[in-house]
Structure formats: C-alpha cells, structure tokens
Amino acid sequence: xxxxxxxxxxxxxxxxxxxxxxxxxxxxxxxxxxxxxxxxxxxxxxxxxxxxxxxxxxxxxxxxxxxxxxxxxxxxxxxxxxxxxxxxxxxxxxxxxxxxxxxxxxxxxxxxxxxxxxxxxxxxxxxxxxxxxxxxxxxxxxxxxxxxxxxxxxxxxxxxxxxxxxxxxxxxxxxxxxxxxxxxxxxxxxxxxxxxxxxxxxxxxxxxxxxxxxxxxxxxxxxxxxxxxxxxxxxxxxxxxxxxxxxxxxxxxxxxxxxxxxxxxxxxxxxxxxxxxxxxxxxxxxxxxxxxxxxxxxxxxxxxxxxxxxxxxxxxxxxxxxxxxxxxxxxxxxxxxxxxxxxxxxxxxxxxxxxxxxxxxxxxxxxxxxxxxxxxxxxxxxxxxxxxxxxxxxxxxxxxxxxxxxxxxxxxxxxxxxxxxxxxxxxxxxxxxxxxxxxxxxxxxxxxxxxxxxxxxxxxxxxxxxxxxxxxxxxxxxxxxxxxxxxxxxxxxxxxxxxxxxxxxxxxxxxxxxxxxxxxxxxxxxxxxxxxxxxxxxxxxxxxxxxxxxxxxxxxxx
Amino acid sequence: xxxxxxxxxxxxxxxxxxxxxxxxxxxxxxxxxxxxxxxxxxxxxxxxxxxxxxxxxxxxxxxxxxxxxxx
Numbered sequence: 001x002x003x004x005x006x007x008x009x010x011x012x013x014x015x016x017x018x019x020x021x022x023x024x025x026x027x028x029x030x031x032x033x034x035x036x037x038x039x040x041x042x043x044x045x046x047x048x049x050x051x052x053x054x055x056x057x058x059x060x061x062x063x064x065x066x067x068x069x070x071x072x073x074x075x076x077x078x079x080x081x082x083x084x085x086x087x088x089x090x091x092x093x094x095x096x097x098x099x100x101x102x103x104x105x106x107x108x109x110x111x112x113x114x115x116x117x118x119x120x121x122x123x124x125x126x127x128x129x130x131x132x133x134x135x136x137x138x139x140x141x142x143x144x145x146x147x148x149x150x151x152x153x154x155x156x157x158x159x160x161x162x163x164x165x166x167x168x169x170x171x172x173x174x175x176x177x178x179x180x181x182x183x184x185x186x187x188x189x190x191x192x193x194x195x196x197x198x199x200x201x202x203x204x205x206x207x208x209x210x211x212x213x214x215x216x217x218x219x220x221x222x223x224x225x226x227x228x229x230x231x232x233x234x235x236x237x238x239x240x241x242x243x244x245x246x247x248x249x250x251x252x253x254x255x256x257x258x259x260x261x262x263x264x265x266x267x268x269x270x271x272x273x274x275x276x277x278x279x280x281x282x283x284x285x286x287x288x289x290x291x292x293x294x295x296x297x298x299x300x301x302x303x304x305x306x307x308x309x310x311x312x313x314x315x316x317x318x319x320x321x322x323x324x325x326x327x328x329x330x331x332x333x334x335x336x337x338x339x340x341x342x343x344x345x346x347x348x349x350x351x352x353x354x355x356x357x358x359x360x361x362x363x364x365x366x367x368x369x370x371x372x373x374x375x376x377x378x379x380x381x382x383x384x385x386x387x388x389x390x391x392x393x394x395x396x397x398x399x400x401x402x403x404x405x406x407x408x409x410x411x412x413x414x415x416x417x418x419x420x421x422x423x424x425x426x427x428x429x430x431x432x433x434x435x436x437x438x439x440x441x442x443x444x445x446x447x448x449x450x451x452x453x454x455x456x457x458x459x460x461x462x463x464x465x466x467x468x469x470x471x472x473x474x475x476x477x478x479x480x481x482x483x484x485x486x487x488x489x490x491x492x493x494x495x496x497x498x499x500x501x502x503x504x505x506x507x508x509x510x511x512x513x514x515x516x517x518x519x520x521x522x523x524x525x526x527x528x529x530x531x532x533x534x535x536x537x538x539x540x541x542x543x544x545x546x547x548x549x550x551x552x553x554x555x556x557x558x
Numbered sequence: 559x560x561x562x563x564x565x566x567x568x569x570x571x572x573x574x575x576x577x578x579x580x581x582x583x584x585x586x587x588x589x590x591x592x593x594x595x596x597x598x599x600x601x602x603x604x605x606x607x608x609x610x611x612x613x614x615x616x617x618x619x620x621x622x623x624x625x626x627x628x629x
Contacts (some may be wrong), residue, residue, distance in 0.1 A: 397598060
C-alpha cells in the first residue's frame with residue numbers, strides 16, 4: 001500500500017504552550033517543515049537537542065519540485081537514518097545526455113568511479129522526500145512539529161528570540177535560544193526582520209509538467225537545446241518513480257503563465273515530444289521564473305537562515321534543495337556544540353561564512369548555466385550554438401557545454417575552522433573538503449561503507465597499516481576523545497591483520513585500499529573530521545598536541 | 559608567453575584569403591556561428607588564459623578605443 005503523500009493533511013493540535021501564562025522557552029525553533037527544516041530538526045534531535053518545528057501549512061509539497069537529490073544529500077540523510085527509503089523509492093542515475101536540434105552531442109557520467117555507496121543523483125518527487133523526513137521527525141521524541149502555526153512576530157533580545165505564533169486558536173508567544181528560518185524563498189521571517197535577498201532575476205519562464213505514462217526512456221538526464229519539437233528553447237526530461245516523468249519546457253519571457261498551464265496548451269507540447277499517439281496523464285503543471293540571489297548575511301543575532309530563505313538559484317544544476325540540506329548539516333552540529341557549552345557562540349558565525357561561500361559557488365555555477373541555456377544576445381547564442389556543434393567531434397568543446405553544473409558539495413577552503421596542512425598530501429581531501437566514501441570491512445570482516453563510521457561526532461581516523469598503535473598512542477587518542485565535544489576514534493587497518501583496540505575505539509579495514517588511495521594515506525596518516533564529515537585537519541603522523549589544537553580550532557576556539 | 563602582436567604568419571595574404579573564403583555562401587547567422595567556432599578552436603589551442611585575456615582586451619579596444627576597463 002503506497003501512501004499518497006500529496007493528499008496527506010496533518011491535523012492542527014493545540015499545544016499546552018498556547019495556554020501558558022508566560023511564554024514557553026525552547027532551545028531551538030525551526031520555521032518551515034520542508035526538506036531543509038525537517039533535516040535541520042532531525043539532525044539536531046539526533047544530537048539530543050529538543051526542537052520545535054513551526055509550519056504555517058498542514059500539507060507536504062505538491063508536485064515533484066526539487067526532484068534531483070545529490071549524492072552528498074543522500075549521505076547526509078544516511079547519517080540521519082533516512083537515506084535508504086529515499087534511495088529505495090528514488091530513481092538512481094549517473095548519466096546525462098545533451099542533444100542539439102535533432103542530434104546527441106554529448107553524454108556524461110557524473111560518477112565514473114566505482115566504490116561509492118550512493119549514486120550521483122536520485123530523482124524523487126519532493127513529496128516523498130518530505131514524507132520520509134516527516135515520518136522520521138514524528139518518530140523522534142525530541143521533535144515537536146506544529147502545523148498551522150505561522151510566525152507573525154520575531155523580536156531579538158540578548159540570548160534569544162521572542163516569537164509570536166498565529167494558530168487557528170489565536171496567537172501565542174514563544175521564546176527560543178535560536179531560531180532557524182527554513183521558510184522558503186519568500187521567507188516571512190526574513191521580512192519580519194526587515195532583511196532581503198539581493199541578486200539577479202532572469203526574464204524567462206519555464207513550464208514544468210509531471211506526466212504519468214509508461215515509456216522506455218532510460219534513467220538518464222536528457223537535455224535538449226533547440227529541439228525540433230520545441231524550437232529555439234530548451235527541454236529537460238527526468239524519470240521519476242511511479243511511472244511519472246518530469247518535463248521542463250523553456251517558454252521565454254513573453255509566455256502567459258496563466259494560459260501556459262492550461263491543458264489545452266500543455267498537451268500539444270508534450271505530444272510534440274512524445275509523439276501524437278502517446279498515452280499519458282498530466283499529474284501536475286506549474287510555471288516558474290527564477291532568481292539567483294542571496295541574503296547578505298545568513299546569521300542575524302540569534303536568527304539563522306538556511307535553504308531558499310537564505311539563497312535562491314536557478315534550477316539548472318539541482319543546487320537549491322541540495323545546498324539547503326548542506327546548510328542544515330553545517331548548522332546542526334554547531335548549534336549543538338554552542339548549546340552544550342563546548343563551543344563559543346562565534347562558531348555559528350562560521351556557519352554563515354561557510355554557507356555564504358557555498359551559496360556564492362552555487363550562484364556562480366547556476367548563473368553561468370543559465371547564461372548558456374538562455375543566451376541573452378545574438379552573439380551569445382552564436383557561441384552557444386558553436387559550442388554545441390563542435391561538441392560532437394571535439395572533446396574540448398564538451399567541457400564548455402553547460403546544461404547545468406550539477407550539485408557537488410562545497411569545499412570550505414579558507415574556513416577559520418580549518419587547520420592548514422603541515423605535510424605534503426595529494427588528492428582531493430584538503431582541509432575543508434567533504435569526506436569521500438569508500439567500501440571497507442568492519443572488524444568482523446563484514447562489508448561496510450566508510451562514511452557510516454563518521455556518525456555525527458567528530459572523528460579522528462588513524463591509518464595503521466597492519467599494526468595497532470602502541471599503548472601510549474592509544475592513551476593519547478582516548479584523551480582527545482574526552483574533550484568537551486563528542487569525538488570518535490577510528491583505527492583504519494589494511495586488512496592484513498586484526499587490530500586490537502579497546503571497545504571504545506572503532507576498527508575498520510580498508511581491504512581494497514581505496515580509502516588510503518582517496519585520502520592519500522599511509523600508515524601513520526591521521527585525519528580529523530568534523531561532525532558534518534568535512535576535513536578539519538590531517539597529518540602524516542599522529543601528534544596529540546596538533547590534533548587537540550585542530551579540534552579546538554574546529555570548535556571556533558581559534 | 560605574451561600575446562604575439564608582431565607578424566607571425568609566414569604568408570599573411572594566404573591566411574586572409576582562406577579566412578574570407580571559409581565564409582563563402584554562408585548567411586550572416588551561419589558566419590556568426592562559424593566565427594564563434596573558430597574562436598573557440600583557436601582559444602583552446604592557445605590554452606593560456608593570460609594570453610587569451612590580453613587578446614580579448616585588445617579586440618575590445620579595437621572597437622571601443624576608450625574602453626580602458628575592458629575585461
């Protein structure tokens with residue numbers, strides 16, 4: 001029995017807070033029960049932080065909306081225990097094809113190397129994503145989700161925020177030590193604080209259609225520039241679960257958004273793509289325009305903005321919801337550390353710095369894609385067409401084809417939380433980079449994935465080769481784990497011999513050698529990884545003082 | 559290596575004739591796409607962003623002599 005998540009309505013329930021003579025006080029209030037708000041709430045709750053989630057509606061998303069969820073997003077949800085249902089339901093894909101007029105000009109593979117648990121992307125209607133996150137949130141005793149609860153007043157004061165919340169039973173007051181605004185592109189919280197986003201609005205309109213049909217297109221991303229069935233515009237096709245296909249038609253700025261969504265106008269466009277005899281049903285149709293913009297600052301006192309509330313990008317590249325989920329994972333552990341007294345409040349400033357940098361990267365990529373897909377001048381169109389014509393036979397031109405640079409996690413280069421390398425390393429895992437996955441074996445010899453060992457605590461990974469560290473090193477490692485912030489020690493063997501370690505130290509075997517390859521590790525190499533799985537520091541040999549310093553720095557004590 | 563601005567083609571007239579001849583019988587739109595393709599091919603061959611930026615700036619100044627702040 002499948003649940004129709006689009007049809008669910010959640011009952012408003014009066015909360016005892018509404019009858020309190022004095023405003024109830026909470027540690028963290030999250031505004032918005034979309035993918036970003038629910039991920040933030042789950043991450044905080046799993047860290048032992050009690051969260052109130054307020055949403056002004058009582059339903060999940062309508063239509064496929066965000067649709068493409070990236071490998072990194074799935075890894076975040078794996079850590080929160082909700083990745084598997086997403087992947088089980090979603091359509092996994094790695095391959096994209098680009099067509100120009102009536103010919104295929106390029107095919108790319110986003111995950112060309114094996115040895116990763118998750119695919120480059122899954123396609124999944126946003127209502128499933130929200131449905132699975134919502135189920136997990138409801139099952140968590142530390143999450144208090146309140147529907148039909150609209151924030152209508154936000155006042156900052158030292159050490160917290162005073163909120164006014166409107167409900168069917170009238171308004172009530174709440175206090176929060178921290179308010180996380182995940183309330184979408186039109187963010188009421190942002191308006192209540194008198195803040196705005198700045199950037200570029202694009203003069204173009206796109207028609208999105210979710211179409212139910214049986215079709216034999218493969219599970220790939222197909223992008224057409226100027227196809228015969230929709231001349232002078234672009235079209236994007238994605239496979240979704242339940243035999244639902246997502247088609248995005250570029251319409252141009254002059255299209256009438258009210259007329260465009262009428263079936264009489266939508267059906268001919270779809271028939272032009274699928275053929276006159278195609279059998280299909282329209283599930284959902286919408287017209288969108290988009291902007292590339294962000295708030296100047298993501299933190300305002302005790303109010304922190306995440307997801308579309310903080311930044312908006314064009315849809316090409318799937319950088320909207322995916323970057324929002326990465327906002328959530330960046331923020332949750334920092335709020336926990338500050339609330340637990342393990343870190344100074346300034347650690348939250350590093351959220352703003354790192355995620356503003358990520359937003360700039362996403363904005364840059366999405367603006368460049370948009371300029372390629374919708375040329376703004378005749379000469380820009382000539383270059384675009386020349387690139388597409390050359391791409392068939394000239395490998396260099398394929399690198400210029402830009403139908404969307406698909407979402408990848410940002411490396412926080414230059415973050416104040418990073419400790420610079422003191423030794424030479426090759427490869428991609430410089431401080432600030434997100435940890436790469438690899439297949440490993442657990443201490444008992446069972447197959448496992450490396451990222452599952454990075455469980456939301458800090459992790460100190462020590463590559464040991466075939467021999468466990470000596471007693472003094474083990475003692476120094478355990479000393480590090482006794483600090484203010486939770487930290488896990490993981491010894492990485494090469495599979496040649498079992499590693500003896502006390503039960504509070506995890507042991508994993510890099511039996512294929514892929515982990516050492518990806519981390520450019522040799523026996524003795526150690527990595528300090530943050531709770532969000534980004535690299536904080538690395539050394540060729542374990543040095544207790546250096547790692548303690550790096551840990552303090554990663555907690556904002558620098 | 560800086561952008562070469564002294565004569566570098568052994569037979570300039572032959573090059574120029576070949577360039578014009580390449581556009582034979584094309585519409586303006588086709589010529590524009592051909593020029594774009596040619597620029598892309600040559601830029602990739604040069605492969606040095608400093609040289610390319612210098613060429614871009616000089617080309618822009620050739621049509622906007624006062625545009626000192628050209629990209």
